[in-house]
Amino acid sequence: MKKNEPLSESYYYILLCLSKGANHGYGIMQMTEKLSKGDVTIGSGTMYGATGNMMKKGWIREIMSDEPGVERRRLYQLTESGREVLHEEIARLRRLLENAEEV
Numbered sequence: 001m002k003k004n005e006p007l008s009e010s011y012y013y014i015l016l017c018l019s020k021g022a023n024h025g026y027g028i029m030q031m032t033e034k035l036s037k038g039d040v041t042i043g044s045g046t047m048y049g050a051t052g053n054m055m056k057k058g059w060i061r062e063i064m065s066d067e068p069g070v071e072r073r074r075l076y077q078l079t080e081s082g083r084e085v086l087h088e089e090i091a092r093l094r095r096l097l098e099n100a101e102e103v
Contacts, residue, residue: 007089009040010050015059015086018078022063025051028076051076059085 007015013032017023023031025047032042042050054060059082065073078086 006092007085008050009036010042010046011054012086012089013040013042014047014050014054014076015078015082015089018060018076019083019086022075022077024065024073024075054082058082 010032013036014028016035017028017031020031025044029042029044029047032040051060051062055062058079060076061079063075063077065075
């Protein structure tokens with residue numbers, strides 16, 4: 001599945017975080033802030049709008065936690081299509097960096 005356009009930072013970090021395993025929205029928000037060293041903050045409105053759009057695109061799916069005490073917690077999981085989109089974006093970013101280094 002082709003994405004055709006660059007990902008926003010929010011979409012990129014959500015997919016990147018989910019590449020490490022299923023997570024809930026708040027966990028993704030925390031991991032994004034940690035990975036970006038505070039440069040990228042995803043608010044809850046952005047988070048849930050983005051996850052809704054990515055589910056429609058088939059990049060992520062919602063699953064229920066099987067962890068005791070939080071069985072009803074919604075988790076997001078990367079799909080194979082989402083993994084492809086993430087890998088395409090990483091390759092695109094690498095090309096940009098290589099071009100900058102050539103100049």
